[in-house]
Amino acid sequence: MSPTLIILAVFVVTYVFIILEKIHRTTAALLGAGILVFFNLLPFSEAFEEYVDFNVLGLLLGMMIIVTIMKRAGTFQYAAIKVARIARGNPWYILLGLSLITAVFSAFLDNVTTVLIIVPITLLITDALGKSPLPFLVSEVLAANIGGTATLIGDPPNILVGSAANLSFNDFLINLAPLVIIVLAVTLLLLRIIFRGHFGVRAKLQERIIRIDEKKAIKDRLLLKKSLWVFGLTILGFLFHHKFGLRPATIALMGAVFLLLLSKIDPGEVFREIEWPTLFFFAGLFILVGSLERTGLIERLGGSITGLTRSPLLICLLLLWISALASAFMGAVPLTVALIPLVKHLGMGLPLEETAVLWWALAMGACFGGCGTLVGTAASMVVAGISEKHRSPLTFRKYIRIGMPLMLLSILISSLYLYLRYF
Amino acid sequence: MPPYIPIIAGLVFVATYALILSEKIHRTIAALAGAILIVILGVRLGFYSQEEALEAVDFNTLGLLFGMMIIVNVLARTGFFRYLAIRSVKISRGNFWRLLLLLGITTALVSMLVDNVTTILFMAPTTILLADMLGINPVPLLMTEALLSNIGGTATLVGDPPNVMIGSAANFTFNDFVIHLLPPVLVVFLFSLLVLRFTFRREIGKNPENTERIMRMKENEAVKDKKTLGKCLFSLSVILVLFLLQERTGLLPSSVALLGATLTLVLVRPDPKEILRDVEWVVLLFFAALFILIGGIEKAGIISFLGTKMIGFTGSNLLLATLTVFLVAIFGSAIIDRVPFTIAMIPLIKYMSASGLNVTPLWWGLALGVGLGGNGTPIGSSAGVVTVSLSERTRNPISLKEWLKSSSLVMLVSVIVGVITIVFFLRLFS
Numbered sequence: 021m022s023p024t025l026i027i028l029a030v031f032v033v034t035y036v037f038i039i040l041e042k043i044h045r046t047t048a049a050l051l052g053a054g055i056l057v058f059f060n061l062l063p064f065s066e067a068f069e070e071y072v073d074f075n076v077l078g079l080l081l082g083m084m085i086i087v088t089i090m091k092r093a094g095t096f097q098y099a100a101i102k103v104a105r106i107a108r109g110n111p112w113y114i115l116l117g118l119s120l121i122t123a124v125f126s127a128f129l130d131n132v133t134t135v136l137i138i139v140p141i142t143l144l145i146t147d148a149l150g151k152s153p154l155p156f157l158v159s160e161v162l163a164a165n166i167g168g169t170a171t172l173i174g175d176p177p178n179i180l181v182g183s184a185a186n187l188s189f190n191d192f193l194i195n196l197a198p199l200v201i202i203v204l205a206v207t208l209l210l211l212r213i214i215f216r217g218h219f220g221v222r223a224k225l226q227e228r229i230i231r232i233d234e235k236k237a238i239k240d241r242l243l244l245k246k247s248l249w250v251f252g253l254t255i256l257g258f259l260f261h262h263k264f265g266l267r268p269a270t271i272a273l274m275g276a277v278f279l280l281l282l283s284k285i286d287p288g289e290v291f292r293e294i295e296w297p298t299l300f301f302f303a304g305l306f307i308l309v310g311s312l313e314r315t316g317l318i319e320r321l322g323g324s325i326t327g328l329t330r331s332p333l334l335i336c337l338l339l340l341w342i343s344a345l346a347s348a349f350m351g352a353v354p355l356t357v358a359l360i361p362l363v364k365h366l367g368m369g370l371p372l373e374e375t376a377v378l379w380w381a382l383a384m385g386a387c388f389g390g391c392g393t394l395v396g397t398a399a400s401m402v403v404a405g406i407s408e409k410h411r412s413p414l415t416f417r418k419y420i421r422i423g424m425p426l427m428l429l430s431i432l433i434s435s436l437y438l439y440l441r442y443f
Numbered sequence: 444m445p446p447y448i449p450i451i452a453g454l455v456f457v458a459t460y461a462l463i464l465s466e467k468i469h470r471t472i473a474a475l476a477g478a479i480l481i482v483i484l485g486v487r488l489g490f491y492s493q494e495e496a497l498e499a500v501d502f503n504t505l506g507l508l509f510g511m512m513i514i515v516n517v518l519a520r521t522g523f524f525r526y527l528a529i530r531s532v533k534i535s536r537g538n539f540w541r542l543l544l545l546l547g548i549t550t551a552l553v554s555m556l557v558d559n560v561t562t563i564l565f566m567a568p569t570t571i572l573l574a575d576m577l578g579i580n581p582v583p584l585l586m587t588e589a590l591l592s593n594i595g596g597t598a599t600l601v602g603d604p605p606n607v608m609i610g611s612a613a614n615f616t617f618n619d620f621v622i623h624l625l626p627p628v629l630v631v632f633l634f635s636l637l638v639l640r641f642t643f644r645r646e647i648g649k650n651p652e653n654t655e656r657i658m659r660m661k662e663n664e665a666v667k668d669k670k671t672l673g674k675c676l677f678s679l680s681v682i683l684v685l686f687l688l689q690e691r692t693g694l695l696p697s698s699v700a701l702l703g704a705t706l707t708l709v710l711v712r713p714d715p716k717e718i719l720r721d722v723e724w725v726v727l728l729f730f731a732a733l734f735i736l737i738g739g740i741e742k743a744g745i746i747s748f749l750g751t752k753m754i755g756f757t758g759s760n761l762l763l764a765t766l767t768v769f770l771v772a773i774f775g776s777a778i779i780d781r782v783p784f785t786i787a788m789i790p791l792i793k794y795m796s797a798s799g800l801n802v803t804p805l806w807w808g809l810a811l812g813v814g815l816g817g818n819g820t821p822i823g824s825s826a827g828v829v830t831v832s833l834s835e836r837t838r839n840p841i842s843l844k845e846w847l848k849s850s851s852l853v854m855l856v857s858v859i860v861g862v863i864t865i866v867f868f869l870r871l872f873s
Contacts, residue, residue, distance in 0.1 A: 046715045047708070054705050074497055265486050267493050270479070277475045287471050291724035297715050 024315040030055055031312050035358075039350050041395075046297040049304025056311050071310025072303050075183040075269040080130075080299060082272025083173060086254065087133045088293045089279050090247045094239035096125065096137035101234035104145050109226030111151055112219040116208065118142055119159045123167025123204055127174040128255060131164045131399035132295070139406045148228045155215040157403055157414045158422050162207055162391050164399045166430070169387035170200040172268060173258065175397075176302075177347075177356040177386035179268075184360045185379045188262040195380050199437045203388065203430045210429070214422060243283055250279040298398070305357045313361040322365030332374050333443050335366060336381040337435055343385030344431045348392025348424070356386045377442045384434045392427035394419045444744055448490050452743030455481050459736060460778060463822060466843060470822065471725045474732035481739035491742045499738025500731050503697040504604055504782050508730070508825070510700025511561040512722045514678060514707050519568060521672040525665035527565075528573035529657060537654030539579070540647045543587055543639065546570060550588040551595030551632060557686060558696065559596040559603050559826035563588060567833045575837075577651040582839050583643040586849045589830040590818050594635060594857075596826075597814025598628040601686055604825075605776075605785040605813045607696065612789045613806040623807055623872060624814075627864040631815060634856040642849045674710040678703045726832050730780070730825070737783040750791040754798060761873070765804040765865050768792070772812025773858060777819020780828070785813050804872040808865060815857035821846045 034052030038045045090096070099121050107113035118138060125134040138160060146153040168174035172182045172192040182192060238244055254275030261271045280287055312318060329335060339359075347355045363382055367375030390396035394404045394416050407414040459477030463470045478496075485491020518524070535542035546566065554562045566588045574581030596602035600610045600617040610620065640647065666672055682703035685694060708718070740746065753771070757764040768788075776784040788809055796802040817824030821831045821843060834841040865872070 044715050051705075051709070054701075058702065068502055069498070266483065270482060270486075270493055273475070274479050274483070277472065277479050280472050281468065281476060287469050287728075288725045291728070292720050294724070296719035296722070296724075300715075300719065 024317065026059075027056065027311050027315050028317060031308050034308055035350070035354060038354055039395075044297070046301040046304065049301050049308065051304075053304040053307035056307065072306045073180070073183050075267050076179050077299050077302060078267075078269025079173065079179055079183075079272045080176075080302070081294065082269065082274075082276040083130055084133075084294045085276035085290060086247070086251060086272070086279055087129050088290050089243070089283050089285060090129075090251065091133060091137060092239065092285070093241075093243035093247050094237050095244055095247065096134065097141060097237035098234050098244070099125075100138050100141040101232055101237050104141075104229050105232060105234060107229075109149065109221065109229035110219075111149060111221050112212065114145060114149075114229075115156050115159055115211075115219075118156065119163040119208060122160045123163040126164040126168040126399075127170045127200075128251075129173075131168050131175065131397065132298075132402050135160065135164050135399045135402050136406070139403050143407070143410055145229065149221050149225045151221065152218065152412055153407065153410065154412065154414060154418065155211065155218050157407055158419060159208070159211050161394070161400045161403050161414075161419070162211075162423065162426065163204065164403075165387060165391045165397055166200060166204050166207065168399075169383065170197040171258075173272070175387045175390075176353050177390075178383050180353070180356045180360060181379050181383045181386075182268065184364065185376070187376070187379065189258040189268065190262065191376075192383075195376075196383065199384065199434060202437070203433055206433065207426055207430065210426060211422075246282045247279060250275055250282065253278070302353070302357075305354060309357050309361060312358075318361045319365050322362050322368075325362075326366060326369065332370065332377070333439065336377055336438055336442075339363070339366075339378060340381040340385040340434060340438065341431060343382055344389030344392070344427065347386045347389030348396045348427060351395060352386045352390035352397045355389075356382065359386075377438065380442075381438060384438075385431070388427060388430045388434060391430065392420070392424045394423070444490065448488055449743045449745050449748060451484060451488070452481060452490070452740055453745055455484065456736060456740050456745075464820065464843060469725075470828075471729040471732070474729050474736065478732040478735040478739075481736055485739050485742065490744075491739045495742060496735045496738055499741075500734045501782060501786065503695050504825070505727055505730060506695075506697025507558065507604070507700045508560055508727060509722065510697065510702075510704040511564055513704040513718060514675065514682075514700075515561075515564045515568070516718055516721045517671070517707050517711055517713060518675045518679075520713075521668040521675065522666045523672055523675070524565075524569045524572055526662045527569040528576060529660050529662035529665055531569065532573055532577065532654065532657045533662070537577075537650055537658070539650055540640070542573075543584060543643070543647070544636070546584055547587040547591045547636065547639070551591040554592040554595035554826075555599045555602050557683065558601070559592045559824065560829055561700075562592050562596075563826045563829050563833075566592075567830055571833065571837055573657075576657055577653050579651045580646065580839050581837060582834065582841055582845060583639075583646050583849075585830050585834055585841065586846070587639055589824075589827050590635060590639075590850060590853050591632065592826045593817040593824050594628060594632050594815065594853075597811065598625045601689055603781070603814070604696065605781045606810055607689070608782075608785050608789060609806055609810050609813075612793070613803070615806070620810075624811060627811060627860055628814075631853075631857050631860050634860070635853045638852040638856060639849060642852065671711050675707055678707040678710065681706060723829070723832060726825075726829055729828065730782075733780055734783055737779065737787060741787060746787050746791060747794070750794050753791070754795055759800060761801060761804060762866070762869055764795070764800060765808045765869060765872070766862065768805045769808035769812040769861055769865055770858070772809050773816035773854075773861065774819065776813045776816035777823040777854065780822060781813045781817045781824050785809070788813070801873060804865070804869060807872045811861050811864070815854075815861065818850045818857070819854050820850075 030052055034048055037043060037048040100118060103117035103121055104114050107117050122134060122138050142156050142160065143153055146156055169178065172178055172189045178192060254271060257271040257274065258268065261268055343355060343359060359382055363378050367378050394400045404414055455477055459473055462468060462473040482491060482493060482496045486493065531542065531545060535545050550562055550566050567585060570584045570588060571581050574584060600606050600620040606620065682699055685692065685699040753767060757767050772788065792802055792805050792809060817827060821827045831841045
């Protein structure tokens with residue numbers, strides 16, 4: 021059997037295992053990668069140096085460190101509770117508020133951690149108000165994924181695309197943020213309509229919320245201030261990273277080291293809370309896709325696509341829709357890692373501006389597509405996981421009935437946006 | 444290259460190391476700060492790129508460390524170390540000196556076959572456990588292990604990564620190493636035992652009190668999961684065989700370790716999140732940061748500058764050159780971890796060989812110096828860093844002062860033996 025076929029087989033089998041979730045996805049990815057390296061289908065040093073995108077890993081690590089410390093200070097908890105208070109216990113305004121902060125936090129920080137903190141608080145609030153958490157959780161899943169699409173660092177697909185295509189933080193802001201605002205607004209509006217019966221509440225219960233003191237959520241006031249400062253500086257660094265010639269990973273790690281220095285927390289404790297399995301998952305995927313690309317299969321696939329149609333608009337739209345649907349069912353990250361080499365090949369014959377549009381199409385498709393089901397992104401799965409223990413858990417079926425149509429609508433809006441803005 | 448670049452880079456380097464040794468902030472954070480700083484300076488001033496920084500990281504060393512840490516973690520959960528601890532106490536019958544000898548000699552012997560860090564990853568947890576059971580301070584035992592591990596590991600080709608690198612660069616075989624380095628290493632080893640006897644004379648005088656209780660313990664009961672233990676030991680034997688066959692297979696140490704780790708994970712199937720959580724990330728990131736820092740120093744031209752100075756100083760006098768290499772190596776690797784130090788010295792010696800010098804004795808001087816020099820400070824060797832790091836979780840963390848208490852004399856002995864060996868046996872080393 022030719023090595024190409026073996027590599028393809030290993031690739032497909034690994035991806036199937038990842039999607040089916042029979043074994044932990046990190047284990048699957050690393051095993052797949054390990055098999056390739058062991059049987060010399062990919063030389064070890066090459067696997068490491070060429071295919072593993074350390075800029076992505078470094079960026080993820082840096083932001084994870086910053087988020088872990090911010091979490092310790094009680095930043096997220098404070099924000100969520102403050103929102104509930106400002107909303108004066110009104111369920112709709114609470115949903116709106118929580119969703120907005122989820123979106124904003126997700127845009128700048130890791131979605132999983134954001135959701136890990138906001139969801140338990142949401143459940144507490146909805147329990148106190150005697151309401152079903154369903155509208156709130158659905159909205160937060162959507163907000164996390166949509167909000168994260170706005171920046172380079174917000175969503176894993178963006179980080180992956182940004183690193184592979186060398187797009188800057190500002191590039192993402194200028195091109196995707198406007199779309200994100202539109203899609204988020206439309207989505208929230210529609211959620212209001214879909215859930216219109218759900219927002220009444222007894223005044224007595226509202227009182228409960230108004231009386232919570234958000235200041236108690238702050239675990240360490242000084243640390244909160246320090247971490248917000250460093251966070252702000254890091255974002256500033258992101259805005260100018262291109263000018264300084266520094267890659268996003270360097271900026272993120274700079275911020276992380278700075279915060280570690282200032283916070284005086286034992287680094288060992290911080291490192292224990294980092295999502296290492298996620299980082300290794302990415303590494304495994306990189307090696308898998310890299311070896312597939314090495315066989316030349318992806319290049320051939322790209323060639324056949326450009327052979328079918330010369331219209332860049334059509335290619336973009338195809339990319340957008342296919343990546344959205346695939347992302348919903350196989351997961352945004354595996355999809356993006358797999359499609360990046362393909363888009364690179366597709367873009368090779370085209371001038372720079374047109375290649376960029378292909379990347380935006382992929383980013384939009386992968387990020388928004390992840391909203392379609394509860395398995396589309398890690399953040400969605402985390403929300404499902406947390407709500408599992410609640411008396412009315414968010415199930416795959418309950419979510420997909422709302423998430424999928426909204427996702428398809430968001431892709432429709434994106435298609436229009438692509439057409440109007442770039443063609 | 445403008446002259447201010449090496450100066451600035453040198454300052455960053457010195458400041459970082461000073462910060463690390465001062466123990467005012469955690470060494471990993473200091474190292475990370477230094478690394479980030481030198482990368483940013485490098486990018487702005489044009490002498491070091493982010494890609495070069497990544498290339499400077501020796502993933503072979505990190506992979507080896509990581510792979511072994513995983514196996515050790517899985518093994519620890521089976522209660523294996525508790526077993527070893529009880530066994531050791533029984534064999535030594537509660538006599539502290541006998542215990543120290545047992546642990547020290549075992550460490551030295553194992554270090555000759557397996558890299559030092561792996562050895563420590565097995566010995567240190569066992570030691571900490573048994574010290575806890577006996578109610579004694581583990582530091583004398585841990586220091587013994589760290590020091591003797593570095594010494595033992597110097598004697599063979601497979602003993603530690605620096606030797607692997609030197610052996611590869613100079614084309615030395617396993618036997619070459621044993622013939623040339625075992626004699627001086629053995630002398631240093633014996634003298635070190637005397638030093639340790641002296642340094643820890645107070646602890647050796649008192650025999651621990653809990654011995655009776657432990658003598659009555661059944662060590663077999665310590666192993667809670669015999670099946671998993673069996674699987675781990677199987678993986679370990681595979682790794683051991685592969686390590687010994689390194690020359691034939693051409694496999695990198697890290698590949699062997701990662702293979703072993705994968706084998707263990709496949710056989711045992713633990714939760715990846717738990718296992719990854721317990722890896723000593725502080726140590727791995729520390730090394731990664733140091734590699735990046737030293738890479739920056741190299742690119743700033745400091746190493747080649749020093750090399751040229753050295754050549755100018757020693758001329759074609761082989762004895763002087765060998766002595767210089769040895770002394771620079773032993774003191775340099777005391778401060779800078781042996782692995783990056785060796786990485787920096789290898790091109791230097793190759794550079795010197797280009798000027799017509801017979802560099803064979805220089806390689807030996809390097810191997811001996813780097814091997815023994817690792818004992819100079821807690822950060823001089825990976826084994827040292829890991830030992831200190833593990834000790835920080837107990838009630839008796841090893842501080843710089845504590846380390847120097849026993850290591851300074853050992854270093855003195857090492858320097859003297861090394862110089863004598865070179866001066867009197869230079870011909871044998873050529």
